[in-house]
Amino acid sequence: MPRYCAFFASMNVGGNRLKMTDLRDALEREELEDVETVVASGNVLFSFDERPSEGLSEMLAWIVRDRFGFDTFAAVRNADEIRAAFENNPFFGNGEDRLVHTLFLDAPADPAKFAAMLAAYEGRGPERIALGEGELYVDYVECVGPSRLTGAFLERRLERRSTARNMTSLRRIYEKMT
Template sequence: MARYAALLRGVNVGTTRLAMADLRRVVADLGHTDVKTYLQSGNVVLSSPPARAETLAEGIAKRLADELGLRVPVLVRDGGELAAVVAANPYAGRQDDPTRVLVTFLSAAPEPARVGELAVPAGEDLEYAVTGREVHLHYRTGNYGRTKFTTAYLEKKLGVVATARNWKSVLALRDLTAD
């Protein structure tokens, strides 16, 4: 069995509401075990025989749509991938406030040309690094709640589905998926 974290985009932060008990039930009904949610924002950790992340994500997304009428993107990372994300973060030790260090998870590695064209909007005080299927973010002043460099902005500029988690959540998900 392998441990995975499924990250649902936009759950319980806007108009898309999902009870975590329903999320756990849907994921368990798919045959996954040791299902746990983290916070109320669409993070679910599960055990499953090794599988492609895309296959797991598609299964969860389809079941949420079929059973609950929710059409939300789902991104999946395994425990090893989350450990690598944490190890690769260039901003992890540079900020005491975990709301100023985030990771935006991407559905696929963006095209290099799109990454090359990515720019911080004028007036924003942040750094970013695109590494594979993640964008590491450091808001030196301000925070994610007041920026134009959002998940929607990254989706538009990079051409892939994205969902962001703050550093505290990333660390917790890494720990929950550790073998």
């Protein structure tokens, strides 16, 4: 059975508190197998019959909304896609792993909206930003917390939902999957 990781957005931040044991139990009731959480920020490893990632994303978001009452987005990736999320990140290897992030988008970003977002952010901070296929790559350079390049800014400008993970987390998850 194929193995996946679901990267949930807005979990255990901004009031959307959820115990990972409760999430794991809910997903196991929906016939996901070998469910394992990795840290408390909404990373869930699981096995499931072959199915397009988009369908899994919708199913997982529905489970959280139905069982726990909050809206989320789940980016679902297999091990090869997770490896690509750090290997294709142009800042991986030339920035601090904890500051270099891959933001998984709910769909590919429009290049024109990405260019407009870059123009709107020009001069606001030291971050380096690049567009991938269904990802956005960011090197926060100095610090993530006080950065003005927030998820809300990116989502509003790109008109895409996203969830971010740093290189340390992605490599740790990839190693658990392989």
